[in-house]
Amino acid sequence: MIYVHVPFCRNFCTYCDFYSEVAARCRKAEDILKQEKLFEEFSQALCAEAVSRAGEISDEVNTLYIGGGTPSVLPLSAFRALAGTLKALRLGASGSDLADASCPTSGRREFEEFTVEVNPEDIIEKGHEYVEGLLELGVNRISMGVQSFDDKILRFMNRRHSSEDAVKAYGILEEAGVRNISIDLIFGLPQLSLDQWKNTLDKALNISSRGTLPQHVSSYQLSVEPGSMLARFAEKGVWSEASDEVCQEQYSALCEALASAGYHHYEISNFALPGYEAVHNSAYWRHVPYVGLGPGAHGFSPLDASRQWNADDLQAYLDAYRNGDFSAIREGETLTREQLVLEHIMLGLRTSAGLPADYLRAHCEPAAFDRALDSGDLQAVPGSERLRIPESRFFVSDSIISSLV
Ligand code: SF4
Missing domain, CATH: 3.20.20.70 (Aldolase class I)
Incomplete structure (x- = not known):
């Protein structure tokens, strides 16, 4: 990718x-x-x-x-x-x-x-x-x-x-x-x-x-x-x-x-x-790894929880090319396990496929998770063991997600 x-x-x-x-x-x-x-x-x-x-x-x-x-x-x-x-x-x-x-x-x-x-x-x-x-x-x-x-x-x-x-x-x-x-x-x-x-x-x-x-x-x-x-x-x-x-x-x-x-x-x-x-x-x-090429492009590797990006600088990018060394414009960070989980929940709950119920139960704040189920902020995805935010509440998904994690 x-x-x-x-x-x-x-x-x-x-x-x-x-x-x-x-x-x-x-x-x-x-x-x-x-x-x-x-x-x-x-x-x-x-x-x-x-x-x-x-x-x-x-x-x-x-x-x-x-x-x-x-x-x-x-x-x-x-x-x-x-x-x-x-x-x-x-x-x-x-x-x-x-x-x-x-x-x-x-x-x-x-x-x-x-x-x-x-x-x-x-x-x-x-x-x-x-x-x-x-x-x-x-x-x-x-x-x-x-x-x-x-x-x-x-x-x-x-x-x-x-x-x-x-x-x-x-x-x-x-x-x-x-x-x-x-x-x-x-x-x-x-x-x-x-x-x-x-x-x-x-x-x-x-x-x-x-x-x-x-x-x-x-x-x-x-x-x-x-x-x-x-x-x-x-x-x-x-x-x-x-x-x-x-x-x-x-x-x-x-x-x-x-x-x-x-x-x-x-x-x-x-x-x-x-x-x-x-x-x-x-x-x-779904947090699949990807490679970003070009100035300002980001990449992600869940294997070592790292995110890498090239500097937002066309001239520096062209200089790196002329010098044959792109490492000069590459930056990166390693995410903590908590950050990874948070991102996974934030990305997954933006989708109609949602996330596995077990994963959410294991990583959300327990009382908030139960409340979200009771209030309908989270609903079962038909025919699966997954939960999602219903479409009628997509607009307020940011506040639902922040209450969960
Ligand atoms: S400035 Fe360029 S990248 Fe941004 S929206 Fe306009 S055309 Fe697209």
């Missing part, structure tokens, strides 16, 4: 605190050339980091997720190089076999799930050929940042696309042959009325010109992340968060609309048509 972080965005969205560098669209030939060189060197650095960490790349969960940032700013050649290197490493190639930077892809084993995050404006600009190129590399899932179908809200978020662009980009993905598309939506803005939100949900469910539903929807409540533009707006007093009541009302509308459309609400923020639950993200929630 591999996560790759691509730290480039055309501009910054108001709510975002992910590590990324601005890679603005260039007009002058010299700037275009400079950016192409930067992307090429970044792609070579990713391949080199993957080779340097070959021993960590296992097949326990066979997924590759390229996120960011905005991976779709990269040219197809960058994906070709990375996909080829990773597939070859999984087949047991050594670093020297891969010294040839062309990183051939023929005969390589495919990933069970290979997701690339894209933004609508890149798909419109690069068109069918780009998407078909991704599919040829084995990409079988696209996650597109739509966020809203209200243009005023999109402008507030500093997104570069319009609601019309989202529909157009979705059409390109479908026409090019992508059969597993996830879209992201954001709720919980004070200026988003319930009617506007319901309208966004309706448009999301009707985004396909082929009359099919998006296979997957992720929907997050807006939060004010330290360091984001929103945090600065809030500090200056020019913007404030929506109330809990508003957010809960919008979350309920989300759950109702997607349930009526036939989605499985399998994690607090994630909904899938049957059979389209994200394999990669589901593995995170």
